[in-house]
Amino acid sequence: MKAILDFLTLIDRRIIYSVLIFSIIIPLFLKPSLPIRPTQEVIDAYNAVESLKEGDVLLLSTDYGPSAYPELQPVYEVVLEQAFKKNVKVLLMTHWQFQGLIVGVNGIEKVAKKFNKKYGEDYLILGFKPGVAGVMVGLSEDFRNVFPNDYYGKPIDSYPIYKDIVGDDNVLNYKDIDLLFGFEAGATGDFWVQIVQARYGVKMAFSVTAVMAPGYFPYYQAKQVVGIVGGLKGAFDYESLAKKRGLASLIMVSQIPAHTIILLFILLGNIGFIIRRIIK
Known part of the structure; x- marks a missing residue:
């Protein structure tokens, strides 16, 4: 004994x-194969992207760094694949200097190359500007107020994608955005909901780290956001809905x-x- x-x-x-x-x-x-039982909030987030039509505009915000890469990057890349398959116009920005740019730019360039998408025609990298609340309010008037130039230093209104998106007023703001998808490892998502969704009614979904997910469910239950992808399990579900065995699926096994x-x-x-x- x-x-x-x-x-x-x-x-x-x-x-x-x-x-x-x-x-x-x-x-x-x-x-090995794992049982697939996607939760409703993940299905709703996936369907929100799938419902976009050719020519619609998807605004992506990569507000995370390498520490959240395994949880958020798989979803980010699948969302990009969905958008590019449908010929949706993609705008990329971040509130996280350096880290958000690194994961965001690397991901979009990787997927764009896969689908033969051209920079300035099919997607545009706006870049980073400090001041979360100020940036969000500024975008409501004209994106050029916040991002006069893109990530590479060229005026955003000089690209064909800008002319394709804007209306007769030649102003790009939230009225032109069909869906905002935020990838969040911090509190930026709260600002998106409390400022942009509450004031301007922008349709939005989020992919968040597992520790952040409980704080986002009240927004989903209140129908302020259309879907939530929470943590690695959510990323695995999202990949499964897209019939893809990517990084999240590999980690889950x-x-x-x-x-x-x-x-x-x-x-x-x-x-x-x-x-x-x-x-x-």
């Missing part, structure tokens, strides 16, 4: 780490057995601890 209790309560950490490593690596090679093993070791340790106390 003592040997069993010692095993349960004093498992060598090297054994624990070794088991965890194999539980992560083996599924990456086997690539390793995360499930790893989490299961961690819980198993915790359970074994507690069982051994309880039995030891009873015996004493």
